Amino acid sequence: MAMPEHIQSVKTLPRTAESSQKLILVTLAVCAVLFFILDIMLGSVEIPFDEVLKIIFQRKSENTAWLFIIEKIRIPKAVTAVLAGCGLSVSGLQMQTLFRNPLAGPSELGITAGAGLGVAAVMLAGGSSAGIYAISQLGISGSWLIITMASLGSALVLFLILVIAGKIRDNVILLIVGVMIGTITLSVISIWQYFSQPEQLQEYIMWTFGSLGGVTQYHLYALSGVVSFGLLLAFISSKALNAMLLGENYARSMGLSIGRTRLIIMAGTSLLTGSITAFCGPIGFVGIAIPHIARALLGTSNHRILIPGTCLAGTVMMLFCDIIAQLPGTQTVIPINVVTSLFGAPVVIWIIISRNNLRSSFS
Secondary structure, three states, rough: OOOOOHHHHHHHOOOOHHHHHHHHHHHHHHHHHHHHHHHHOOOOOOOHHHHHHHHHHOOOOOOOOHHHHHHHHHHHHHHHHHHHHHHHHHHHHHHHHOOOOOOOOOOOHHHHHHHHHHHHHHHHHOOOOHHHHHHOOOHOOOOOOOHHHHHHHHHHHHHHHHHHHOOOOOHHHHHHHHHHHHHHHHHHHHHHOOOOOOOHHHHHHHHHHOOOOOOOHHHHHHHHHHHHHHHHHHOOOHHHHHHHHHHHHHHHHHOOOOHHHHHHHHHHHHHHHHHHHHHHHHOOOOHHHHHHHHHHHHOOOOHHHHHHHHHHHHHHHHHHHHHHHOOOOOOOOOOOHHHHHHHHHHHHHHHHHHHEEEEHHHH
């Protein structure tokens, strides 16, 4: 069976292309480190570069206020940005490959709405505002409760999508169905909001704005563990994802178990999207924009290269957006969801216009 030309890059690449890809990956890694340091330096209180490095590597400073700000606030926020950028980007990449659709993503297919449904079940349907306050103070137990509910909500929506995907072969129709399922999920959340107490409603609305600053050092262990496991599943599935680009029939002829592959991708995407959405709130456009940026930069369909490239590109974008969101030198903090959409949408439009054959990477 002949292999499509656009997939041949999965198997072999000229040495010049490999060198170019390595250079791009190194450049993205350097940019990620630079933006990580800038994200820690900049904010309502500007901290000198040498003091930032001293606190990061030596964990000491003559200014105790700077030490507290960096260790307790800015480093956890920057690490959260890295985790969110990696997790959401890889989730979008997996969804686009699984459905072979450039418009697929955790938000577009209702997975983020499903995670929101799980969180709403805790915040809005879990009892009085006192009960919600108690949950928020449970530390790691509360974190795992929200992660579990958010992951179950996203897994439920994705499972429905996969069931429908087995009966519908047209990706456009499948995408429309996914949007409708997301709409139904949001309608259920709206009903809960309508009958909720003002205190509960305010808590949930603040969560929907999206924020990277709500993850404390203590909660960061739970988030990083779940995201790391989800990324590990994605790396393990890289060979299977390459085969899925060739179509299910071709993948079966190569001995790939389609059902098992879908299950692994579903589990990984649910964990990544559910945990990040639970802690940071809905963060739009990263899942759909970054995979396209990574493909445009690296010029390959090989997921062994795309996954690390997508992680690095997602990290750079989230750190950059976080710097913009906190408006260095002021006390104003813009919701991260607004910033990612504001910068992500024009980038995707530019890529679509400049690459007329965008869909060829999925067909």
